[in-house]
Amino acid sequence: MTSKREQVLDAVKGLVAAALPDADVKRNLAKPERIAPGGLVIVRDGDPGEPEVMLSPLVYIYTHRVPIEIAAYEASSQTREQVLDGMLGAIGAAVCGNRTLGGLCDFIEAEAPSTDDVETAGARAGRWADASIVAVYGTTDPLN
Secondary structure (H helix, E strand, O other): OOOHHHHHHHHHHHHHHHHOOOOEEEEOOOOOOOOOOOOEEEEOOOEOOOOEEEEOOEEEEEEEEEEEEEEEOOOOOOOHHHHHHHHHHHHHHHHHHOOOOOOOOOEEEEEEEEEEEEOOOOOOOEEEEEEEEEEEEEEOOOOO
């Protein structure tokens, strides 16, 4: 059976992919080489941190920061800032619409992004954002 941690990470990736159907959504992509026309999103595993432990019954409660990296180019009618803002807004709306990831988590929320330009020699400039989705969930075994 898949661990609770993996289930949550897969559900976060699925949530982002559903929110951005035109984007290329990957998990733990080592080195992005190109930004797809619909944008690129990389969902990283992040660090679940130290759990809060409840003893009766035994439950490990994690507050897991799941980093997401979002990249976009300008579109014919929108600047790269507008495209990136639209992508972030779609992810935020998806998070608000499914605060428990279908019952896997007690609660999820998005953190505000930091943004920057992406510039590569010979390629058009893009825009990049680093954000996180924080998932709070419990499990009876820290390895499962």
